[in-house]
Amino acid sequence: MSEFNRQVTPLHQSAKEPLPSGGWIEFEDFPTTIDVLGSLLYFLFQDHWQEVGLGHMVDGSVLELEFPQPPKIIRLYDGYLTVVTEGWHMHLCIEENQGGPESTTPKELSRKRLVSRAALYRRFNPRGQVRSWGIQFWNGAGERMMNVFLPNPFVGENEDLLPENKPDLRKLGLYEQLREIYVQGSQLIPYETNPLKRPFVSVCRSGRCNPTRNWQPIYEALRSAVAESGLEVDVIHSGCLEVCKLGPVVFYSGDKTWYTCVTSELAQDIVYEHLCKGNKIKSHLYPPAKDL
Template identity: 75%
Template sequence: MSTFQRQVTPLDRRTTEPLPNGGSIEYEEFPVTIDVTGCLLYSLFQNHWQEVELGHMVDGSVLELEFTQAPKICRLYDGYLTVVAEGWHMHLCLEENLGGPLCTTPVELRQKRLVSQAALYRRLNAQGQARSWGIQFWNGAGEKMMNLFLPNPFIGEQEDLLPENKPNLEKLGLYEQLRQIYVLGEQDIPFAENPLKQPYVSVCRSSRCNPSQNWQPTYEALKGAIADSDLNVEVINSGCLEVCKMGPVVFYSGDRTWYTRVTPDIARDIVQEHILEGHKLKKHLYPKEAG
């Protein structure tokens, strides 16, 4: 396991994309390791949610989504960052999506889905003046994926255009801060560890494939055992964990392990024997070959 580094090593890659209207987009790339992208996105969604929007922008179509409060969920599962806001949610592939416990995703598709390039950008008009700022992601096929819109000094609080000669330049503070940290490496990442790598234990509550199983006692047993052990591990419940008809199903993110038919007693054993002592419970592992 690699050691978390708070200082980003700059890529020193700057490119310009000409636009048909005579303008251009200037890109400054930054590394796409999980410790960089994870910290960047967690910081934006958890600490700067009031300032950012996300969406897609291609010729003829623009989608912009805003947050009305901090996301309810901001978590990594099987390579995908999932962010759940009020009324909508998003997924972005930051690590290889292996395809659940059976690793069903073909290697070529894993590489295509994965964020392979990322950059801060400025959109310039035909006179070379910056008019919008943001972050762009590309997948392994070189296709533009999701982008984030950063505060624009030419737009007021009511989404109105400010007078041309009276921009609110304080709004560029977030862009400049991100540039200092993630592009230039002149400031440290504002976390001691990658927050998206904080381990968690999840209990599947899906009713689609598990209607006859009662997951709540397992969930409560895990919460109690984690609390008693004083471990820094979050206990959550979630939708489908890609193991069907063998519930209650439990997933431990610390080493990507799935368990099936987890009773409250087995839940307590998972905490004691696996998470604390490092010995997996082979009888309940899924798939069995993982033991």
């Protein structure tokens, strides 16, 4: 794993896109490496969830979602960032999607799904006045993906428009901070490591394939073993881990390893042997170890 670099190298790449009704959008691009995108999105959705919106914006329609409270889940699995709230959830591909343990995603499709361009934007009206601020993402095919809507100084707390000459300019603070960190590289990323790369071990709780399987004892065994070992590894439970009819399934994000038919005893071995010593339990790997 490459060393996390808190200093973003500026791209010095900008573009202006005219709008059909007049005005234009000004884009300032920034790198789309996993460390840049991971730190940016975690910063927005974990630390500034109450200030941002999320959605899509194309001619004829706008979808904008707000965070009523901090997200329940912010997790990276198989290339996709998943953010879960009480009322909705989203997925955004910010790292190569392999297609589960058997790597079923074709390379061309994986490249298309991945965020390949990202930019801070300002939207100008025909009179040259900025009226909205945000972040735009594009996939590998050049198609627009989702937007992050940043605080607007012309909009009040109840979504009412403030008087033209009385904008709340304090709301531009988040945009300016993001610009300094990710576009200009004049400030450091506010994390020592990529927060989305913190390792986790997860047990599948899905009952779709094996409803009689009991995942809770495996989860508790993992928690107990990780706590006893002192590892800085999150223990979670999740939905389908893409290995069906071989549950309970356990996934370790540190080296992207799947285990099947896990028992409480095996869960402890996974922690003590694999996570602590680096020795995988080959008899329960998925796909099966080739040398067996």
